[in-house]
Amino acid sequence: MKENKDIEQNERRLRIIRDALFIVIPLIIIVFIFLTYIKDIKTIINEVDTLRYEMDSVLTSIKSNDSEMVEASVYHIDESSKHMQYILSEKKWKLLSHIPYIKKYIRSADTLVDVVVNASDDVLKPGVEVMKQYPLSQLKSGDGFRVDTINAYLDYLEKIEPEIEDMTSSISQVKVTFSRSGNISKYVDKLNSLTAAYKENGEYIQIFREFLGDGSDRMYLVAAQNSSEIRASGGFPGSVGTIRIENGVMSIGDFQTVYKVLSERVPESVQVTEHEKTIFSSWMRLSRDVCYNPDFERVGSIWAHSYESRNGIHVDGVISLTPVIIQKILKYTGGVTLSDGTQLNGDNATKVLQKELYYKYLSNRTDTNISNANDYVDALFAETAKLVMSKFVSEFDYKMISQYAQIFIDGGKDRTILMWMENEKAQTYVREAGCSGGLNHDKEHPQAGVYFSCSYASKMGWFINLDTQIGDSVINTDGSRTYDMTVVMSNAIVSDDIYKAGEYILGAQNGGIKGFIHLFAPEGGTISDITTSNSMKMVLDEYEGLQLAYNLNFVVYADKPITIKYKVTTAPGVDEPLTVSKTPTLQEYR
Template sequence: MATGLSHHDAPPRPAAPPFEARHRHRSPRGRGLILALIVLAGLVLLAIAWIGLRGFLAQQELNAAVPDVRAVRAAVAESDTAGAASAATELQKHAHAAVSLTSDPVWQLAEGIPWVGGNLSAVSTISRATDAVASDVIKPLVSIAGSVDPRTLHLTGGTLDLAPIVAAQPVMAKAQTAFDSARSDIGSIDRSSVISPIGSAVTKMRSLMAEVAPDLQAVDNTVRLLPGMLGADGPRSYLIVAQNPAELRATGGLIGSVVLVNADKGAVALSTEVAGTSIGPWPTPVFDVPTATSGLYGPLVGRYLQDVNFTPDFPLAARTASAMWVRTHGGVVDGVITVDPVVLSAMLKATGPVTLPSGDVLTSANAVPLLLSGIYARYPDAPQKQDAFFSKAASAVFDRVVGGVDGAALVKALAASGTSNRIQIWSSHASEQSILETTTLAGALPVSTPETAALGVYFNDATGSKMDYYLRTSVAAGAAVCRADGKVTTMLEVTLTNGAPANAATALPAYVTGAGSYGVPPGDIKTRIAFYGPEQGLLAGVKSKGVDVPSIAGTDNGRPVAVVEVQLAPGQSKTIDVQFLGTAQWAPGYTVDVTPTLKGDGTTPDVGARPSVARIAVPCSSVVK
């Protein structure tokens, strides 16, 4: 039996109060908290919208800045100062806007938020770097472009006006510093910590700065070097040594003639020209040649001018040559510059044809075959006349250049010659040499990094003649990690071919074939190849068709070296493979420095092309384990 009141008997429940009544008695503190949360949520949403909108607009501004940078470069390349200034102004406007959009207090506060903040910080860094490049690099450089552009510099009456270049030095120094700082800021961004679109923007900015850097560096080097080297602070004297690639040396060719050039307050004049054979030889070295160098290349490096460049270390060769000049002629040598007929051929494109005292008209098309082949047929038994002809040719081109030529065409020719290692410059002044060492003109031994093994292949004639006019060279290289310890194996493969006619022994002058004077049959070509491995590396093997080949092994400034002799009759070829083991590299990157040679068929090499190096696969099965 149920007890208590039934549903029907129970007293009625009070009606539920309305919603307002239920909450009427909450504390003011509770109501304030809810209101604050609502306001905060609104502010967060507003901040997200604000940052998103400004980030989008900043991206638009940065995207618009990229073509402005390229427009500035294009205008400068065309010597269009007005166009460059206009493009620079547009670039600056877009860059300023990007910085303004990414530097307000809300954006800066949001940069402290985990994950999101890193992306925002990357965008603001890109914006500031772009603004710095626009305002502190491009804008001031455009204002001095007309006075420091290497293509607009030219000698008038043998003199270059140095005043505008000197005036531009502080501007250039500040611009280079600002650029390096901006590039460092972009380089410090961790791409792995940002979202893909921002990572792509970082990559694009890095690529753009890498694209601009060489142009900026070239102008900076010009501004820093030219005044001093051309006598702004006192007279200078330079040796211009003419290398003959028909008789190879590691830096390009035997030194056939030497010209002394003086410079003072921008005025340049040829002083003395002599044949290389008129300098030395000496019974003992005139310069302190390192024992390792003598061990690899013999004792003649320090005794014969023609042999100072058996070593590929051009600064060492240049110091030795300058010591020999001073020993013979006295005075002071402030630097050494190399050229060869391929360089003269390129310069003749700027100067136009030059008439020589002999009546010959020297042109870009005939300079190489005339100076490196035709002259030996004309004077087969008169080396003094050959040297004199070459010297007169170099002097005639020099006279045309100092007389005033198209600066843009000349700089193009000289830049191409430097790119292909056919012009090298050494300065006896430490401050200038330190700048040259950062360029392709220094001719120093290649320098390795942890990511890249710097290799070298250098050729020296051992025939004792001018047969290298017919020598064809082919260089290939590769790198791989084949060992359990992770050390990198690099391989160099060199193929030499004697392209001389089959009847070279009788068809060519004895002066060209050597007539067997050094034990090489007429018509044959004998070459010493110096293979250089990476610094701190090890020589692992020297082979031809899988068979060990005799070699001279040594080191040069911490680099393992193998010197191999190859002798070829007309039509013969031979391939040498050399393997090195890197001990300081952790990645299979590599570079290869190669002696600039001729094509071996009588045609003129492309002066703007670096010696070609093909890529090969390293067969790990053959690697020393």
């Protein structure tokens, strides 16, 4: 009996232990699995923090041109991203992805990790290879820039831009958040910063690509248009330089006075028409004076043919710069000192070049022979252009490419930088970017033209004001819109300026500004109801399919502004508001 009782007690104990084990062992297993999940989550969180730190290191190293540090940081990023991907590919995580409530978190985590892995494989690693093969330290070669290095980075940015767009799109589809998911988004935001300038300035970069080509030999003219001798397309081209691409290196050549560079007469190959001479004056027969025509596409083409006619060298394009660009460049590069001791910087360059040098050497307060002084000042202008361009090359900082690009963008908008390219495909890009300086033929984006020129030899462009105002539109029955336009030309010269100036600066009008004015209607539009405050007659005509009104014989005296009021009507059915293109003046630099 006792034995049976002992057996029953043992069996009871075994059942208790067995039942306990059935409960405890699964609990232990669950706790173990839970702890492994917690460990994995902590590991992933640490890896995400590593990604953020290493991406900051990548961007810092790129700015400092430290390719070895970039490579080391990218290696750590790659290791971290692959480690996270490995963890999430394990069976225990795949199992969770089938549980209804949890699966959305697992799938979102998979998406975020895939983005990081793709960023490493498709963006960062290729970038390291480009930096190793084309180190930025070798961008400059002598007095120029290596075209293959520039193109390598442009190719890289073009390649990764859609990759980063896809990553951004993938992250936007993730609808759940984690403790570190925001860091993944910030990580991709940092990748976006690599291509930000490329995306923002894509149309201008396309022009630059066409300008560079594949590095084969090319030659471009750089015309420094003098706003003190203001012309419709900018100014008199006092100095002309070159940009050459030779043996894969782009370099800036010397600037010379226009009289030594362009043929005197317009070549037969681009002969000026009698109609153009009527509209823009007979000065159009001279190559240097075709800038009375506001259409820079026409002007640039003539200057290119004129240079080739005189020098026997083919020209692939022409860039026009006004003096305000000099000041904008010097704001980033620092100042220069001319051979006569004149200091130019980012605050004073325009005023010095457009007024003070003339008053220093060519006013009636100096004893210098005018002819010799004029040659000397022309030489100083040529020296300025060369010094500034050389300083730009020597002080070039690739970290400021966005700022340099902004100079070009702003210059295209206000016509202080214009460009003509012989290649029609390249010129199409120039037009689309808005820096061709051509007359507007886009009916859907109506633009009125207001162009002023000093018509008599003087340096009075410094004093001219050209102000425009567009009134509210009236919608006509045919869907066209009519605007009241007001143009005011005024002369800011004061008696002290007149007293000190002398005839070379003032011209023949003793402080008055003798000029031309050309008013263009938008494509498919008209000009009507013209009135002028001085009763001068405006002649109606047509040029390149655009209606215009012009006058070639008036003088703007100090304290006697000339106001022109007229109506501009757009083409039928155009909804875009009217804008104005006008000759850039120096008003804001006085």
